[in-house]
Amino acid sequence: MKNIPEILKIALLSGAFFLSCFQGNAQGNALELLPGSEKLGYHKKLGYQYLVGGVNFRYQGNTMYCDSAHYYDKINVVRAYGNVHIMKDDINLFCDSLYYNGKTKKARLWGHVRVRDQEYKLTTDSLEYNAKKGQAIYRYGGKIESSVSNEVLTSRVGYFYPETKNFFFRGKVTYKNEELSMTTDTLQYNYAKQLTYFYGPTKILRDTTQLYCDRGWYHIPTEEGSLIGNAKILDGSRTISGDTLLYQPQKGRSSGRGHIYFRDTLKNIWFQGDRAVSSDKERYSFLTGHAMAVKIQKKDTVYIHADTLYNLNDSSGNTLLSKAYHGAKLFHRSFQAICDSLNYDEVNGKVELFRDPIVWSRNGEMKGDKIDLFLNDSILEKAEIYENATVLMEVDSGEYYNQVAGKRITSFFTDNELSRTDVSGNARTIFFPEKEEETDTSLVIKRIGMNRLFASDLRVYLDSGEVTGITYFDQPDGIFFPMDQIDPEELYIPEFKWNPSLRPKDPDSMVNDH
Numbered sequence: 001m002k003n004i005p006e007i008l009k010i011a012l013l014s015g016a017f018f019l020s021c022f023q024g025n026a027q028g029n030a031l032e033l034l035p036g037s038e039k040l041g042y043h044k045k046l047g048y049q050y051l052v053g054g055v056n057f058r059y060q061g062n063t064m065y066c067d068s069a070h071y072y073d074k075i076n077v078v079r080a081y082g083n084v085h086i087m088k089d090d091i092n093l094f095c096d097s098l099y100y101n102g103k104t105k106k107a108r109l110w111g112h113v114r115v116r117d118q119e120y121k122l123t124t125d126s127l128e129y130n131a132k133k134g135q136a137i138y139r140y141g142g143k144i145e146s147s148v149s150n151e152v153l154t155s156r157v158g159y160f161y162p163e164t165k166n167f168f169f170r171g172k173v174t175y176k177n178e179e180l181s182m183t184t185d186t187l188q189y190n191y192a193k194q195l196t197y198f199y200g201p202t203k204i205l206r207d208t209t210q211l212y213c214d215r216g217w218y219h220i221p222t223e224e225g226s227l228i229g230n231a232k233i234l235d236g237s238r239t240i241s242g243d244t245l246l247y248q249p250q251k252g253r254s255s256g257r258g259h260i261y262f263r264d265t266l267k268n269i270w271f272q273g274d275r276a277v278s279s280d281k282e283r284y285s286f287l288t289g290h291a292m293a294v295k296i297q298k299k300d301t302v303y304i305h306a307d308t309l310y311n312l313n314d315s316s317g318n319t320l321l322s323k324a325y326h327g328a329k330l331f332h333r334s335f336q337a338i339c340d341s342l343n344y345d346e347v348n349g350k351v352e353l354f355r356d357p358i359v360w361s362r363n364g365e366m367k368g369d370k371i372d373l374f375l376n377d378s379i380l381e382k383a384e385i386y387e388n389a390t391v392l393m394e395v396d397s398g399e400y401y402n403q404v405a406g407k408r409i410t411s412f413f414t415d416n417e418l419s420r421t422d423v424s425g426n427a428r429t430i431f432f433p434e435k436e437e438e439t440d441t442s443l444v445i446k447r448i449g450m451n452r453l454f455a456s457d458l459r460v461y462l463d464s465g466e467v468t469g470i471t472y473f474d475q476p477d478g479i480f481f482p483m484d485q486i487d488p489e490e491l492y493i494p495e496f497k498w499n500p501s502l503r504p505k506d507p508d509s510m511v512n513d514h
Contacts, residue, residue: 048072048079055080063087066098076102084109091117095127105131113138121145124158134163151177155187165191173198180206194220202227210234213245223249231256237266242276252281260287267318268296271309286310290511293322295346297378303331304344305510319346328353329510334416335361335380336504337373349375359383360503363394363465364418366411367497380416385409390495391421393465395432398498400447402431402467404460405493418462427458428493431467450486453478 042049048070051057055069067082078100086093096111107129115122124142129135137159144153156171167189175182185200196218204211214229225247227233232241243258255277263270274289287293287309295302306324314320322344330337330351340355351373353359359366359373361380368385375381385391389409393402407425411418423429435448455476461469481487504510 043070047074048077061088078102091115107131119146119148121147134161136160136162149177151175165189180204196220208236237264239263251279253277253279269319270294270296273309283313283315284311285313291324292507292511293324294507295378300333300378302375302378303507303510304342305329305331305507306341321345329504331504331507331510332378332380332416335359335373337371338502338504339371349377351375358499358502361413362417365392365394365499365503366390366409367392367495368409380413382413383409383411385411388495389423390493391418392496392498393418393462394498395465396447400432400450401492401496401498402429402462402465403493403496404429404458405495406458417464420462421458421460423458423460425456427455429453429458429460429467429470430491430493431460434466447483449480449482450490451478451480452490 041052050068050070052068055064055066057064057069063086064078064080065083065085065087066080069081070079071077072079078098080098082096084093084095084098086098092115093109094112094114095109098107098109100107107127109127109129111125113122113124113127115127122138122142122144124138125140126138128137128139137157139157141156142154142158145151153169153173153175155169155173157169159168159170161167167187169187170185173182173184173187175187182198182202182204184198184202186198188197188199189195190197197215198213198217199215202211202213202216210233211227212230212232213227214231216225216227216231218225227245229243230241231243231245232239233245240256240260240262242256242260245254245256247254255275257275259272260274260276261270261272262276271287271291271293273287273291276285276287278285288307291307291309292303292305293309293311294304304322304324306328307326308324310323310325311319312321312323323341324344325341328339328342330342337351337353337357337359339353339357342354342357343350343352345351353371353373357368357371359371366383366385366389368389369387371386372384373380374383386408389406391404391409391411395402404421404423404427406423406427408423410422410424412420412422430450430452432447432450434445436445453470453472453476455472455474457473458476459471459473460467461471479490481490
C-alpha cells in the first residue's frame with residue numbers, strides 16, 4: 001500500500017488547477033482585452049460584447065485565448081468558443097468551449113478538456129466547477145496522468161474539493177504506476193484525517209502480491225491499512241484471507257478478524273481461526289477461536305486444534321515451536337490425541353501433551369498425567385507416558401481389553417502402530433491370550449483365558465493390539481483364569497477407563513464439536 005499516497009498527490013494538484021484558475025481576486029470583474037482580436041463588436045439586443053479571431057484577454061487574473069468569446073458585462077458572464085486556453089502561473093487549461101459566471105463563481109467546460117501543470121495532466125470530456133461550494137466535478141470519464149512518474153488514475157466520475165483537500169473518484173476507478181495498480185469502485189481521500197478509503201470490490205497488484213477486498217482504508221502517517229470484507233492477500237506461495245485484515249508496518253504487526261485462513265504451499269502449512277495476530281519484530285503469531293493449524297508432511301498430515309494456537313518463529317518466519325491452549329486436539333490418520341494444552345517442537349519432532357492427555361493409535365488408548373510423542377516426519381515412533389500411565393487395547397470389538405499400567409510407560413510404534421511397551425514402576429498387565437485350533441475346514445483363533453500379572457518392570461510385545469510376548473525384570477505376581485472362570489473383579493486394572501466418545505473422528509469434527 002505504500003504507493004497509495006502518490007494517488008493523493010495527483011488529486012491534490014488536480015484540485016489546485018480549479019482553485020487557481022476560477023477563483024476571483026482583487027483585480028475585479030472587468031474584462032481586459034489584449035491585442036490580437038480580429039473583430040470586436042456589441043450585440044445590443046442580447047447585451048454582450050463579442051470578439052472573433054485570435055481572441056486574447058485577461059479576466060479575474062486569468063489570461064484566456066480562444067477563437068471567439070462573448071462577454072456579458074451586466075451579469076458578469078464569459079463564454080468562450082474554439083481552442084479555449086486559460087493560463088495562470090504554471091497552470092494551463094484547454095477545452096473546446098467554456099462558460100463562466102463571475103457572480104456565482106460557476107464554470108462549465110466542454111469538449112477535450114485538459115488541465116495541466118509541469119507534471120500532471122487531467123483529461124476529461126466535460127467539467128464543472130463551483131467556487132462557492134469549493135467543488136469541481138467531471139461526470140463522464142476522466143484521466144489524471146503524471147509525465148514524471150508514469151502514474152495514471154482514471155474514473156467515470158471525479159469530485160474535487162480543493163479548499164478542504166477532500167477528493168472522490170467513483171465508477172471503475174483505476175490507478176497504475178510502475179510498481180502498483182489498483183481497481184476499485186470508489187476512492188476517497190480525507191485530508192484532515194490523512195485517510196484514504198476505497199469502497200466496492202477492490203483489487204491491488206504490487207509485484208507478485210495481489211490484494212482483494214470489498215472496501216478498505218489507508219492511513220498515511222502510520223502507513224497502516226485495512227482490507228475489509230472478503231479480504232484476501234496472495235503473495236507468492238502464501239495466501240491469507242478473512243473478514244478483515246489489518247497491516248501495521250511501523251509496529252511490525254499484522255492482524256485479522258473473522259474466518260481467518262492462511263496457507264503457505266512452499267512450507268506446506270495452513271491454519272484457520274476467528275482472530276489472528278502476527279508480529280515480525282517479536283517473531284510470534286497466534287490464532288484464537290475455532291483455531292486449527294495443519295502441517296502437510298511427506299508421509300501424512302497433522303492437524304492441531306485448540307481455543308488458542310501460538311507460534312514462535314525464527315528470523316525467516318519458519319515455525320520453531322507451536323503451542324495449543326485450552327481444549328487441544330490432534331488428528332492424524334493413524335493416531336489422535338486430546339489434552340488441555342500441548343507444545344509441538346517441529347524441529348525435533350516432539351509433541352508434549354499436558355493435563356489429562358489421551359492418545360489413540362489404531363485400537364489402543366494411552367493416558368497419563370503427561371505424555372510426550374516423538375514424530376519422524378508425521379510418523380509416530382515413540383510415546384513417553386508419565387505418572388498414572390495406562391495403555392488399553394480393545395480386542396474382539398470391545399468384548400475384552402488388553403491392559404498395561406505403571407508409574408511410567410514408554411511405548412514404541414512401527415508404522416504408527418503400537419509394537420512394544422516398556423513399563424517402569426508398579427507394572428501391571430491384563431491380557432487375553434489366544435490359541436489357534438485347526439479344524440477340518442479352517443483355522444480358528446480362540447481366547448483361552450485371562451492373564452493378570454504384577455511386577456516392578458515389564459516389557460510387553462504387541463501386534464495389532466494383541467500381546468505376543470512379555471519380558472519380566474523381577475519375579476512377577478501372576479494368575480491365569482480360564483475363560484469360564486474369570487473373576488469379574490479381575491477383568492480391569494483399577495485405572496481402567498475407555499473413552500471412545502472423546503476420540504477425534506476427523507479434522508472438521510475437532511473444530512465443530514468444540
